[in-house]
Structure formats: C-alpha cells, structure tokens
Amino acid sequence: MQNQVPPFAKSPAGSQRLRIDALEAGAAADAPRAVVELSDIRAWRFFRAAPQDFLEQYASGFIISDVHLAEGFLGFALEFLVRRPAATLWVRERISRRALIEQVTAARREGIACEVRQFHAARALKAALSDDLALEALAPACAPARAAPQPVNLLAAGPEPGATRFSASGWTDFFKRLWYEDLASTLRLRDRSSFFSFMKALSARTARPLNWAEIAAESGISAPTARDWTRHLESIGLCELIEPMRAQPPRRAKLRPKLYWTTPGLALWLSDEMTRPCESFVGALFENALYLSLKDALPQARFLHFADTNRITAPIIALEEELPARAFFTAAAGAQDVQAHAVKSLKSMARAGLCAPQASLVVLDAADIAKLRIEQIAAD
Numbered sequence: 001m002q003n004q005v006p007p008f009a010k011s012p013a014g015s016q017r018l019r020i021d022a023l024e025a026g027a028a029a030d031a032p033r034a035v036v037e038l039s040d041i042r043a044w045r046f047f048r049a050a051p052q053d054f055l056e057q058y059a060s061g062f063i064i065s066d067v068h069l070a071e072g073f074l075g076f077a078l079e080f081l082v083r084r085p086a087a088t089l090w091v092r093e094r095i096s097r098r099a100l101i102e103q104v105t106a107a108r109r110e111g112i113a114c115e116v117r118q119f120h121a122a123r124a125l126k127a128a129l130s131d132d133l134a135l136e137a138l139a140p141a142c143a144p145a146r147a148a149p150q151p152v153n154l155l156a157a158g159p160e161p162g163a164t165r166f167s168a169s170g171w172t173d174f175f176k177r178l179w180y181e182d183l184a185s186t187l188r189l190r191d192r193s194s195f196f197s198f199m200k201a202l203s204a205r206t207a208r209p210l211n212w213a214e215i216a217a218e219s220g221i222s223a224p225t226a227r228d229w230t231r232h233l234e235s236i237g238l239c240e241l242i243e244p245m246r247a248q249p250p251r252r253a254k255l256r257p258k259l260y261w262t263t264p265g266l267a268l269w270l271s272d273e274m275t276r277p278c279e280s281f282v283g284a285l286f287e288n289a290l291y292l293s294l295k296d297a298l299p300q301a302r303f304l305h306f307a308d309t310n311r312i313t314a315p316i317i318a319l320e321e322e323l324p325a326r327a328f329f330t331a332a333a334g335a336q337d338v339q340a341h342a343v344k345s346l347k348s349m350a351r352a353g354l355c356a357p358q359a360s361l362v363v364l365d366a367a368d369i370a371k372l373r374i375e376q377i378a379a380d
Helices: 041-049 050-059 073-083 097-109 168-183 193-203 212-219 223-235 264-270 279-297 334-353
Strands: 018-023 032-037 062-065 089-094 114-119 125-129 135-138 238-242 258-261 302-307 313-318 328-331 358-364 372-378
Touching: 018 073, 018 097, 041 050, 041 238, 050 062, 050 073, 062 238, 073 089, 073 097, 089 193, 097 114, 135 258, 168 193, 168 264, 193 212, 193 264, 223 238, 238 279, 258 264, 258 279, 264 279, 279 302, 279 313, 279 328, 302 328, 313 334, 328 334
Parallel strands: 018 089, 018 114, 032 062, 062 089, 238 302, 328 358
Antiparallel strands: 125 135, 238 258, 302 313, 313 328, 358 372
8 A cells, every 4th residue: 555655755746866665564565667676686696796787787667676685775876876867766675764764865965856655554544634633444455445444453454455354374474574585684693583582572562662671681682682673673664663752851751762563463463462462452552553544644744752750651742844742642442540641641741842732632442443532632
C-alpha cells in the first residue's frame, strides 16, 4: 500500500534525478520496470567491484532494489549523478523515516532533485485528519476499493497484504528472510539464539521507553550492542524510535527513546502471548497502531513522547511546523483512572508550555475492536 508522497520529498514535476521507493519492512511495492536486486549475490558483487560501472549499466530502464544491503550505496549514487547531469537513478530500499530524510537532504545538498514514494505494511488503523482525528478500522488491503469497511483485529494482521488471521508460520518465514537478507551479514551475527532473545526483549517493550541495560541483561549481550542492534532495526524500517521531549528544570524528564513496530504482528509472534495476550500487551499494540496511523496522516510531523519523574506522561506528541505540540493519549474503555491520568498529565504539560491545552484521547473497547471512541480533552 502506497502512502502519499510526503511534502519534504516533493520536487517540481519532471525534475527528479533520484527516485526513491522507501519501504517499511514487510511492505511490497509495484514494479513498473525491470528490477535488479542487490540481494542477488551476483549483482551485489558487481556493485562492490565496480560501483560506477554498475550504476552506469542500470541507470536506465531499471529499478535498483535492496540498496540498503550495499554499504555506501547512496554516496556512490550521488557521485554518479553529479558526474552525469542528464542521468536519473531509481532505487528501492527498506529504510526508516529518519534515514530517508537524511538521504533526501544529502541529495539536495548536491543539487540533485528527489522524488520519494513511500510504501508501508498493512495497517490495523487508518487516520484521517480534519478538524478532529477520525480513526476507522480498515478492510483487508486486498479487498475491492468499494467494499464496505470491515473491522480488522489488531492481533490478527499477518505479514502479507490482506491477511486477516494471525499466521505464526507466516511470521516464521518473515523472520528467516529478515535474518538472512538484512541481519546476519550486516551485523556479523553468528548466534541466532542471542539475537532472538534480544528481539523477544524488544517485543516485551512495545510502546515503552527503552532501557538498554535491562534489554541487554535479558538477552545476554552488552548495553551498547542492544542499542546498536535496535538502531539497525530502525534503519531498515522494521521499527521506529521516537525521542523523548525535554523539559526545563525543575521538571526532570526521562530521556529514553520509545519503540513502535512498523510490523506489530511480529511483536506478537515474538511474545509468549500469541493466543491470549494480556491486557497490557493489547494496550501496547493499540498504541502502536495509533502511532502508525498518525505517522501516515501527518507525514511532515515529528513525533516525541514525554515522561517525567512525577509520572506525568504523554504517549505520543505530534510537532508540526508553526503549530503547537499536540498530545495523544490512549485508554481502555472503562479505565477511568487512566483517563483521569491523561487529563492530569495534559494539565501539567500545558501549564509548562510543553503542548497545546487540547488533546485527543483514543478509547479502545478490547471486546469489540471496531468500537473506537475519540474524545477531546482540555486542560481548562
């Protein structure tokens, strides 16, 4: 499923010299022309031996795919385009939002215009932004465009587009491809057991701030390794880390990044709760789905979260140019204490000038996933 091209990546019609298909892990893209894949050992060795000759051969009539597997590819691509002002390159890669922005910025520094198409994995929620945030359940991605919307359980989405039932075997195959194509060689991994333990520890921290020391202790690795592995997963578009919002003293903000999966079904497969996830894990997956829907609806926004030592928290904060920061909270239906805490946090943060005095509270009824309720809360 293709997203709208984000404004930061637009160029005047016909001026693009670098075309980037940016894929999240698990996403599929169309192929309007022949594709050469750098996951193919022959193509990869050709590029490694003679990068400029490789680009010369495939600059016309091809999409160069899996470029995230070839170290230094962007640098060689920009050098090629600078030397050949009439040439255009079309590349495809799995990449995080943060790294994509860095690539577009680097190209523009060299005077190279870009066009970006973004493709994401199947979403359990879709966000449409008007005066209020409206959330609706999506029909399976393969359903006819005119089909009536059907609810999709947050826990049911599989790794393939259109999947409506959770498939353990599907995610097993997904992890195998991930291991061989994106992990083992790049990270120089030999022990799948330690890495799998690390992935399970990450799964348990879905929609939570990350403590590298805790993750390392559970995985039998060092804290710097846990951090570096997580950042690599982010770089290939498997997850996203949103940074914490800072605050002026006397507030003491907690400065740990927060994890969301672009393929939250993988987190369920990694957990020990595939058949009966606990209430807290369902809530984490729901917040994960909300983040993904907001990311799609607000392609220019920067996302943060807030937590301080006084237990004032805001799960997701959207920052848009020339607009005040907007907070989003989640709660389960009937969880009056959670809703009251959201209002308390909003009041505290608004008084400190950290966000707007109005926010959205998205309420989930776990008994009926189709029943999503959006409430506007205020700090008044």
